[in-house]
Amino acid sequence: MIDAVGNPQSILLLGGTSEIGLAVVEAFASDRPMRVVLAARPSPRLDAARARLEGRGCTVETVEFDATDLASHTDVVQKSFAGGDVDVAVVAFGLLGDNEQAWTDAAHAVELAQVNYTAAVSVGVLVADRMKEQGHGSLVALSSVAGERARRSNFVYGSTKAGLDAFYSGLTEALRPHGVVVTVVRPGFVHTKMTEGMKAAPLSTTPEAVAEVVADAVRTRKELVWAPAPLRFVMSALRHVPRPIFRRLPI
Amino acid sequence: MSSQPSPADQQRRLHGWGRTAPSVAEVVTPRDPEEVAAAVLGAGPRGVIARGLGRSYGDPAQNAGGRVVDMTRLARIHSIDAASGLVDVDAGVSLDTLMRAALPFGLWLPVLPGTRQVTIGGAIGADIHGKAHHVVGSFGNHVESLVLVTADGAVRELTPDGPESELFWATVGGMGLTGIVVRARLKLHHVETAYFLVDTDQIDNLDDLMDRQTRDDEKYAESVSWFDAVTTGPHFGRGILTRANHASLSELPEKLRDKPLKFDAPQLLTVPDVFPPGMLNKLTGRIFSELWYRKSPTKHGVVQNITQFLHPLDIIGEWNRGYGPHGFLQYQFVVPPSRGDVVRTVLERVTAAGKVSALNVLKRFGEGNRAPLSFPRPGWTLCLDIPVGRGLGELCDELDAIVLDAGGRHYLAKESRTSAEAIRRGYPRLDEWRKVRAAVDPEGVFASDMSRRLELV
Secondary structure (H helix, E strand, O other): OOOOOOOOEEEEEEEEOOOHHHHHHHOOOOOOOOEEEEEOOOOHHEEEHHHHHHHOOOEEEEEEEEOOOOOHHHHHHHOOOOOOOOOOOEEEOOOOOOOOHHHOOHHHHHHHHHHHHHOOOOOHHHHHHHHHHHHHEEEEEEHHHHHHOOOOOHHHHHHHHHHHHHHHHHHHHHHHHHHHHHHHOOOOOOOOHOOOOOOOOOOOOHHHHHHHHHHHHHHOOOEEEEEOOHHHHHHHHHHHOOOHHHOOOOO | OOOOOOOOOOEEEEEEOOOOEEEEEEEEEOHHHHHHHHHHHOOOOOOOOEOOOOOOOOOOOOOOOOOEEEEOOOEEEEOOOOOOOEEEEOOEEEEEHHHHHHHHOEOOOOOOOOOOEHHHHHHHHOOOOOOOHHOOOOOOOEEEEEEEEOOOOOOOEEEEOOOOHHHHHOOOOOOOOOEEEEEEEEEOOOOOOOOOOEEEEEOOHHHHHHHHHHHHHHHEEEEEEEEEEOHHHHHOOOOEEEEEEEEEOHHHOOHHHHOOOOOOOOOOEEOOOOOOOOOOOOOHHHHHHHHHOOOOEEEEEEEEEEEHHHHHHEEOOOOHHHOOOOEEEEEEEEEEEHHHHHHHHHHHHHOOOOOOOOOOOOEOOOOOOOOOOOOOOOOOEEEEEEEEEOOOHHHHHHHHHHHHOOOEEEEOOOOOOOOOOHHHHHHHOOOHHHHHHHHHHOOOOOOOHHHHHOOOO
């Protein structure tokens, strides 16, 4: 159960090696140790994450999870909930891909769409079902400001996040009567392994800063947040910039 | 029938009086013990818990994804015996209703908490206490027998010293986790009037306030102090000590003697649900504390009615809404008599953290009872009211450590955020209670958000 001041007892990270996802887990664990389920493909990074969280006093379980293997998702979610209620679930897996390759190579485009959208919808449906049964819980989806308005430089990625964003925004409403809060998080440019070597956009942030925004949103049961918060107004303005101007903007 | 499994429209979002951590459950409203038994037997995999008037601050009367039995329809007063003081009531009867019915017979509920909007079942489940604890003990001490619907659907009558006395005492303070209390017989006290003779003392610092309570509390049937947790410096912890005895008929002024047992408890207004967060801040907290302190100059032998003396907040309905949408929590603990210093330490931490607590209540408890999970034990109990905001979780975790290291513990009826470990340390007889509960409910049918959160079972 999540208590009166927002401490969860258990958290499930789908995309168990995601830097932002792990930062979210640590943000909660720094207040109070909890039961953590990391769903990811086995890797040295996963082992390292496990060791670090155990060092903080958490109990860690791992569940083998491959986002592209849609047929396995039912089993993955079932195993993830086997140890008891999941108070917070974070959908944190995703691929940035190469935009130039993606819009010219169908296979790469489909890969991005599969991981970022189809797989996210698939686990979303399955986790939603379990949380409905629980009668409580917090489901967090990592969207992106890239989904708010498609830009020439990363519109394939942006389109997948737009789809994810719409799905989870709708899920927020569908799960409300069941006591489950769905939170859509729209980070801007985050310095991670995924964005290494890229030129940082204005208002760029770090996984730890995004994690603080997420933890605060879960504690206060917010349904839509930007990281950092001022991006909300930036994006609101950008959505209304006429195309001839928008395409000339250095973003 | 009300206990049939769930059509979707019976799903309700429930929270406690603190308005934090809501969850959704299927709510059923039985009308008699048979329907309660059917509701228990028909519970799904996430179990069932009873709910009364929702005055617990945290989550003991919630059961996410499971079933919650609303007991307020079981509300009959079966009998009142003026001579012996014995009353036989359904568990869904509120203390308010019972008092109104019993007072004309010259009967008084010995244990009254800060509100009368509590059901008999809830009063037993939380083993509630009042300002008279140092003299009369807690609610369970006054229960002659109770009727419990257990996990197997059986209806058992339990007494404090009968063959199933262990189950009786596990139910007292057991937070509804041994079964559902459907009926109880209580022993009330005899009084000549419904009024108190109140001595109020304005005391300008914490040490003197506590010293006075230690010295002559025994002269009074009721004793409690409110103090100011906002003012710092030499007047830190200045407060109002109010203590009283029941007024006899001859002590009443002429004009009240006509109707000495009149129940004077109006509700003047209900707070609308429109308050933004942050209504209680340093400024409003300071104003409130100043007014509260000033309104109560030292005065002895004043005649007051029940609302004036016991339940000033009952005048205002739904006052918890004033704290805004993020809700608030009550932090209540007890520490042994020798550790009164903890009261000061805790207050200093709260003030240093920049938190504002407006309703601070301090009382000296008398002896505890036999119930393994009963909260009261000899010592000091302090209760703070703090709005939920950033940093409150960390602050409370810090306070927990101070309280537990001093051999203290937390009150489950107020609890909404501590750890399973803190409860285990504070209640050394938890395992003994678990054994009794496991014997009567081996499948774990009775469950609540609190029992999951604090790993009580």
